[in-house]
Amino acid sequence: MAFKKGKYCEVQLGTAKISGMGTWTLNGVSLAQLDETEFGDNWMHFSFGLGDGGTLSFNGIYDPDDSTGVESLQQKNMNGTNITDIKMFIDSTSYYEPCQTTGYFSPNSTSGNDSEPSHVNVTSWDINVDKAGLAQISFQAKVSGCMVLV
Numbered sequence: 001m002a003f004k005k006g007k008y009c010e011v012q013l014g015t016a017k018i019s020g021m022g023t024w025t026l027n028g029v030s031l032a033q034l035d036e037t038e039f040g041d042n043w044m045h046f047s048f049g050l051g052d053g054g055t056l057s058f059n060g061i062y063d064p065d066d067s068t069g070v071e072s073l074q075q076k077n078m079n080g081t082n083i084t085d086i087k088m089f090i091d092s093t094s095y096y097e098p099c100q101t102t103g104y105f106s107p108n109s110t111s112g113n114d115s116e117p118s119h120v121n122v123t124s125w126d127i128n129v130d131k132a133g134l135a136q137i138s139f140q141a142k143v144s145g146c147m148v149l150v
Contacts, residue, residue, distance in 0.1 A: 004090045011058050011069075012087040012095075018069030020061035020137070024088050026096060026147060028054035053143030056088065056120060062127055062135035073122050073139055082119035088147070096147040118145020 011021045032049030063070055076083055087095040098118040120141045129135045 008089070008092045010089045012089070013069055013072055013083070014085045016068035016072075018058075018060075018073070019063040019066035020070070021058050022060035024056065024058035026054055026056055026088065026143075028052065029143075029146070030054070051146065053118065053146045056086075056141040056143060056147075057138065058088070059136060059138030062129075062137040070137060074125060077122035077125060077139075080121070082121060082144070083141075084117075084119050086120050086141075087150075090149075095150055097150055098143065099146050099148045116145055118143065118147070120144070 009024070011018045011024055030052045032052070033046045034049040036045040036047050037043075038045075073083075075081075084098050084100060087097050089095040098120050100117050120143055122139055122141045125137060125139045127135060127137050
């Protein structure tokens with residue numbers, strides 16, 4: 001089994017590394033459960049409904065001079081810009097990104113999947129400064145569609 005080591009991860013916007021990032025999370029990917037139970041049933045019955053691509057969060061050391069990463073993400077949030085070129089690396093070569101095609105989920109699953117062109121919206125960002133440490137920045141984003149492994 002190939003275990004992924006966090007020290008090789010990073011967050012990129014386009015081809016630019018977002019400076020200072022030290023953690024990222026893709027959370028809450030799910031499919032809605034639709035209740036199909038009818039009168040006379042002894043057990044509840046469900047079917048799958050719409051998928052939710054979840055949320056992204058990432059944070060690290062605040063670098064106000066990172067105009068292609070940190071500042072660009074702040075501007076995309078303020079302007080309500082859809083992001084299609086963010087990459088969340090799980091090692092030095094593989095990463096998750098918003099899906100830009102159909103029927104694709106990972107290098108091992110390239111057909112027969114129900115996907116669609118997707119994007120991410122930065123919903124908020126926070127800066128936290130402590131006198132005893134380095135300034136930190138965190139970003140929260142909503143996935144519209146799904147993220148895929150490349």
